[in-house]
Amino acid sequence: MELDTFRSALDSWLDENEAALTDPLGGSATLDDHMAHLSTVKRLAYDAGFMRWGWPERVGGLGGSPLLRAYLGDALTSRDLVKPGIYSMTEVLAPTMIDYAEPELAATMVPRLLRGDETWCQGFSEPGTGSNLASLSCRATRAGDAWRVNGQKVWTSLAQYAARCVLLTRTGTPDSAHKGITALFVDMDSPGIVVRPIETMHGSPEFSEVFFDDVEVPLDRTLGEEGQGWAVAMDLLPYERSTALWQRAAFLGGRLQRLLETVPGGAVDPVMLGEAAQLLYALRARSRSTLRRLAAGEHLGPETSIDKVLVATAEQSVFDLVADGLGADLLVGDDPISDRWRQEFLYSRAATIYGGTGEIQRNIIARRLLDLGSDR
Numbered sequence: 374m375e376l377d378t379f380r381s382a383l384d385s386w387l388d389e390n391e392a393a394l395t396d397p398l399g400g401s402a403t404l405d406d407h408m409a410h411l412s413t414v415k416r417l418a419y420d421a422g423f424m425r426w427g428w429p430e431r432v433g434g435l436g437g438s439p440l441l442r443a444y445l446g447d448a449l450t451s452r453d454l455v456k457p458g459i460y461s462m463t464e465v466l467a468p469t470m471i472d473y474a475e476p477e478l479a480a481t482m483v484p485r486l487l488r489g490d491e492t493w494c495q496g497f498s499e500p501g502t503g504s505n506l507a508s509l510s511c512r513a514t515r516a517g518d519a520w521r522v523n524g525q526k527v528w529t530s531l532a533q534y535a536a537r538c539v540l541l542t543r544t545g546t547p548d549s550a551h552k553g554i555t556a557l558f559v560d561m562d563s564p565g566i567v568v569r570p571i572e573t574m575h576g577s578p579e580f581s582e583v584f585f586d587d588v589e590v591p592l593d594r595t596l597g598e599e600g601q602g603w604a605v606a607m608d609l610l611p612y613e614r615s616t617a618l619w620q621r622a623a624f625l626g627g628r629l630q631r632l633l634e635t636v637p638g639g640a641v642d643p644v645m646l647g648e649a650a651q652l653l654y655a656l657r658a659r660s661r662s663t664l665r666r667l668a669a670g671e672h673l674g675p676e677t678s679i680d681k682v683l684v685a686t687a688e689q690s691v692f693d694l695v696a697d698g699l700g701a702d703l704l705v706g707d708d709p710i711s712d713r714w715r716q717e718f719l720y721s722r723a724a725t726i727y728g729g730t731g732e733i734q735r736n737i738i739a740r741r742l743l744d745l746g747s748d749r
């Protein structure tokens with residue numbers, strides 16, 4: 374399907390079904406409510422076909438360009454029908470699963486994620502391993518027809534809701550670095566997994582600690598080959614920085630617009646407004662070209678670190694403007710609207726951490742794109 378045809382069909386469908394797609398709890402919804410509502414929206418969009426366009430037919434999709442998926446995320450977030458962070462997990466995890474899982478496994482599992490029957494999580498970070506991902510120590514050892522996993526992950530977004538986890542494990546020697554990592558697709562209800570949610574500073578338990586104690590994972594749940602986990606991780610990160618970032622930019626544009634409508638007379642600092650607007654524009658332009666490259670079948674790589682720096686900078690700039698414009702309401706406003714702005718402001722501080730920190734992205738840009746030397 375052509376993008377223009379998809380857009381007009383989707384826009385009409387969204388107009389006609391707005392009531393069913395809008396979260397009835399609005400500003401007072403909890404994370405549980407947002408997750409339940411996300412499942413409803415995905416199910417409705419899947420049944421109407423929109424959630425299937427842009428995904429390969431072999432995993433229940435209807436084919437077509439990833440631009441179709443990007444526009445769906447854009448429309449759902451701009452219309453405030455889903456929360457961008459929780460919606461984006463599909464864009465982050467499904468493409469790599471499709472690239473690396475056994476075809477039958479992908480054909481069974483991906484439709485469940487697209488249809489909103491399941492949530493998945495990403496088990497990469499550990500208490501001693503974040504930026505230096507290659508040093509991870511959660512161990513998987515061979516035990517007959519299965520892997521046996523022992524260790525801990527942390528900051529695992531939505532783990533308490535997840536039915537599956539894309540998990541990075543150490544299968545080589547402790548010092549095998551990126552060569553000794555294997556990716557597994559783990560059922561979160563396997564015996565030996567304990568999930569402990571962590572409350573974020575914006576008051577929502579969006580991520581968790583996850584403990585693995587002798588957890589058995591069948592060998593056919595290996596993503597790629599043994600020792601190929603680093604390639605899986607490197608495949609996933611650019612997806613996190615393409616379609617998912619496009620819809621985050623749409624969300625930021627919507628919130629900037631809402632701020633101008635909220636502040637009396639639109640009286641915000643004009644210099645800060647100009648800066649936020651130009652950063653958002655740069656993000657949209659950059660993200661558009663990344664999406665076009667993805668749609669043309671190009672391999673995305675370290676250059677997507679530029680997109681990550683831009684989204685983090687734009688997000689913090691927009692919410693600095695929110696703080697300036699709303700003043701005391703942002704700090705102490707005791708109503709659902711102020712509460713939402715406050716949560717979003719606090720969450721924006723994480724933009725330079727999640728998905729790779731600002732410092733690490735700048736290191737990658739310096740070393741891998743600009744050839745400005747190494748650590749040593």
Ligand SMILES: Cc1cc2nc3c(=O)[nH]c(=O)nc-3n(C[C@H](O)[C@H](O)[C@H](O)COP(=O)(O)OP(=O)(O)OC[C@H]3O[C@@H](n4cnc5c(N)ncnc54)[C@H](O)[C@@H]3O)c2cc1C
Nearest residue numbers: 495496497498502503504528529530723726727728730732
């Ligand atoms: C909202 C949110 C959601 C997240 N969701 C997930 C998830 O679903 N799954 C998952 O696996 N992880 C998730 N994370 C974790 C995230 O990927 C890590 O927090 C991030 O990679 C940084 O790792 P760290 O926290 O261990 O910090 P560290 O790596 O310990 O870094 C601490 C500080 O040191 C700086 N630093 C480190 N090394 C260098 C260097 N070589 N040069 C310059 N500066 C350096 C960093 O930039 C940072 O400022 C999430 C994090 C957040 C905030």
